[in-house]
Amino acid sequence: MPVAPVLILLGPPGAGKGTQARMLEEDFGLVQLSTGDLLRAAVAAGTEAGRKAKAVMEAGQLVSDDIVLAILKDRMAAPDVASGIILDGFPRTAGQAAALDTLLADAGQRVTAAVSLEVDDEAMIARVSGRYTCGTCGEGYHDQFKQPAKAGACDKCGGTAFKRRADDTAETVRERLNAYHAQTAPLIAHYDGQSVLERVPAMGSIASVRAMLADIVGRVSA
Numbered sequence: 001m002p003v004a005p006v007l008i009l010l011g012p013p014g015a016g017k018g019t020q021a022r023m024l025e026e027d028f029g030l031v032q033l034s035t036g037d038l039l040r041a042a043v044a045a046g047t048e049a050g051r052k053a054k055a056v057m058e059a060g061q062l063v064s065d066d067i068v069l070a071i072l073k074d075r076m077a078a079p080d081v082a083s084g085i086i087l088d089g090f091p092r093t094a095g096q097a098a099a100l101d102t103l104l105a106d107a108g109q110r111v112t113a114a115v116s117l118e119v120d121d122e123a124m125i126a127r128v129s130g131r132y133t134c135g136t137c138g139e140g141y142h143d144q145f146k147q148p149a150k151a152g153a154c155d156k157c158g159g160t161a162f163k164r165r166a167d168d169t170a171e172t173v174r175e176r177l178n179a180y181h182a183q184t185a186p187l188i189a190h191y192d193g194q195s196v197l198e199r200v201p202a203m204g205s206i207a208s209v210r211a212m213l214a215d216i217v218g219r220v221s222a
């Protein structure tokens with residue numbers, strides 16, 4: 001279990017949760033815990049949880065709380081989380097938020113800050129449907145907004161294999177946005193009620209959002 005801080009990134013698909021979580025890892029030595037990444041790894045490994053989750057993820061719907069919580073608890077038992085975590089894509093339902101509160105309370109901890117990345121839905125469809133990553137190091141790119149400097153080679157590691165997520169199509173993103181508004185957006189009020197909510201306007205540049213998050217982390221971990 002982590003000792004501190006515990007940050008949550010909330011926001012619809014395309015808001016920049018994964019990108020910013022990776023930057024917070026670099027800037028503050030925190031560990032990114034992405035339930036989407038953990039689920040994709042389970043699907044790739046063909047585990048029982050992965051087999052159950054696959055079709056649900058491809059349809060843009062939410063995987064059951066039981067599966068997600070089991071996968072997350074397993075990951076949180078690893079020693080590297082002791083330096084503090086950024087939860088990216090978790091919690092996504094009221095049940096997950098309640099389970100997290102209990103898990104942290106049992107360890108004498110609580111959520112340090114829940115950051116809501118505030119964006120426009122329509123822009124998210126273009127953002128998500130053009131994105132891809134380096135298959136070697138995971139660096140993110142976009143057909144329209146961020147191509148590698150040298151075509152076909154990753155700027156960071158030189159890798160030449162790139163991949164796109166199966167659920168990053170315009171149609172599936174609409175489903176994911178619906179799931180976000182129906183099941184996840186209500187958590188903003190949950191964390192406001194705990195006085196840990198931070199709202200960040202996230203339609204600007206990656207660097208500007210990074211700076212705002214750095215301010216928040218500096219303030220809450222002081």
Ligand code: AMP
Nearest residue numbers: 035036057060061062063068089090092
């Ligand atoms: P993400 O990588 O966070 O965009 O997640 C990709 C997909 O994985 C989502 O559309 C869901 O199907 C599933 N998923 C990831 N995290 C969760 C979660 N906390 N609860 C339920 N489903 C999740």
